[in-house]
Each structure stands twice: as C-alpha cells, then as structure tokens.
Amino acid sequence: MRTEDHRDRKLALGAYALGDLPPDERAAVAAHLEGCEECRAELRSLEGVAALLPLADPARIEGPAARPPADLGARIEAQIAAESAREGRQRRRRRFRLGVGGAVAAAAVAAVLAIAILPLGGGGAGESSPAQQVNFASLPNGVSINATLEPHAFGTEIEMYVSGIRSGTLCRVFLRDAKGRTYSAGSFRYRWGADSHAKLSSALDLSQAAEIGVHAGSRTFTAPVGQATALVGGADTAAT
C-alpha cells in the first residue's frame, strides 16, 4: 500500500518539478514528500534540470543537428601538418645558428661544420644545394603534401608530410632528374592516427633533382624541385 503510493508519487515528480500538476495532486505529492527522503532527493535532482529547460528553443531541438562539413577535419589536419613542417625546419635552423653563432665549444662548431661540409665534399655533384621546401600544388580538396629535401653524401634525404588521404594508402616516393629518369626514395603507408610524416632517402643528388613525386594509391602527385624545369616523362622505373 505505502510502496505503491511511493511509486506513483515518484513517477509524478517530473510533472511536479515542472509545475504541471493540478492542485489536488500537487498537494498529495507535497504530503508524500514530507515523509519520504528518497523522493525529496529525487525531486532535487529533477528540479535542477527542470530549471534549465526554458533556456532551450524547441525549434532548434526539432531542427536537424548542425554537422560540420565532412572535409573540415582533413583541412584542419593539413593546416597543422603544414605548420608542424614549418616549425620543424625552424627548429633545425635555430639549432644550426646556435652551434655556429654561439661558438661556445670548438668541438660543437667543428661538428656542425662537418655536417655542413661533408655532403658537398662527398657528393661531388656540383656546388652547395641547400635544403629545399617543396609544396605540392593543385591537390584535391583536403589533401596536403609537402616535403623537405636535404642534400647528403648518399643523395637526398626527404621528409614528407602527408595528410588528408585515406588511411592505409601506400605512398611511393620518387625523385626525377631533368632527363626524366626516376629514382625511388622508398615507400610508406599513410595511417590515419599515426604521424603523417615519413623520412625517406633517394640516391639522386639534390642538385640533380628536378621533380619529386608520390604515387598514392592510384594517383600520382608531383611537384617541381629547385629552379630546374620539371620534366614529366620517362617511365617510372623505380617502383618499389
């Protein structure tokens, strides 16, 4: 008898909190609340929510929920990747300047100079070709690819930043010289959720590189390197 009363009164607490009950039922619930701690606690919890309800606009509740454009995430990612690539270069530059400019320890200076000079001496392929930043233009919406190319004794080190393509896509990177000969720089698999940044290397000397390209799945994106005129042509003989 008493538990049944409690159950009914409890189920009326929502209407009670919202002030929807007719006077006689309201009085009955109030009387029950006097003697029921559980219902008093429940009412307190409902009253907080009931007080917020008037803030809402029913037209907005029933209207379709606003959803961000499907490519917004990829665009943000591309922007962050580009910024992160820029920052990485600045960090490298800062480090370099610190070593040379600071001249605190002769050993540090010597180490920096060795790194700077060795590739030129060892490469033997022409004069200094500083690191280059390459941005791939005319990409599909949301896709971002850029690369930093650094000259080394063995050839060219390539850091690639890719974003906005499908996770799991196999990316094969290559360099081409001015005659259209292709030199593989290796491959990586782009993973959504992993670092979108890969380190690769190609045997082609940076001073000889005219073009960099990526086969990403079934598509190929290319960008010119340096001042050399990009020549497209010749078979991709270096597929990995």
Next chain:
Amino acid sequence: MGALTRERDVREAYAAHSGELYGFAVRSLGDAGLAEEAVQETFLRAWRAGDRFDPEIGSLRTWLFAILRNVVIDLGRARAARPRVAESGIEPSVEPFEQALLAWQVEEAMRRIGEDHRRVLLETHFRARPYSEVAAELGVPEGTIKSRVYYGLRALRVALEEMGYED
C-alpha cells in the same frame, strides 16, 4: 590522452568533439561559414597550446570549449568591427556566451534522449498542452504521459551530465 602535442592527439580530439563544438558554434554565431572558421581556429589553437593541456586538471572537452569561447568572442569582435554592423557598438560580453552554451547543451541533450520522452516534453512543456490532450493524441493513458515526463527529465539529466553539467 596526455598533452595535446602530437598530430594524432588533435585528430582524436577532433573525432570526439568536433560535432559538439561545431553545433554550438553554429548556434552561437548564427552562420555555418563562421562556425567552420571557429572550429578550425579552435583546433589550431589547441594544437599550438597543446603542451599546456593537462588532463589532471580538466577534461579535454572543457578545455576545447574554453578555447572556442575565446575564438567566438574574437570572431564576434571582428564582425562588430566591420562598418556595417558597427553602429550597434556592443562588445560581446561573457554572459551571452555562458547563456548560449547552456541553452545549446539543453537542446543537444533533448536531441539525445529517446524519441518518446522528447516528444512528450516538447508537447507538454514547450507547447504547454494539457497531458490529457497529448495522451489522446498518442493513444496512451494520461499516467503514461506523466511517467514519460519523469523518465524524460531523468534522461535529460544524464545527457547533460555527459556534457559536463553538474549542479
């Protein structure tokens, strides 16, 4: 998730929270294009300041909404600075943002609860229709409407708590 310093962290944060941030930005700015801009800027700022995010101190969600709040205020200022709107000259203040955020959270919570509960709360509370009328329309006893109001409020509370609400 620790500090928001890797690109992957941002990606995960985007997957988890972009819908809410965007939904609120649209409501707050009243413009889909501006809302997009606001969400983009929010994640960029979050990433740049990522090492300052400490999950021990607060949830990622709260942190992102705090950033969005600043972005929305900045965008509001930029918009107010445009000659066409300048005559109002009203500096966006803190109060409307908190109000708008709370209002949006209630609307979002209402969207998340079950259809039966939402329908009954909409008809009885927002349209102020008598319980008997709604009961007749839905073909259920009046007592059912009353209990749906009760369970609807409880569900609403849970949905709000998921969004960080506490009283």
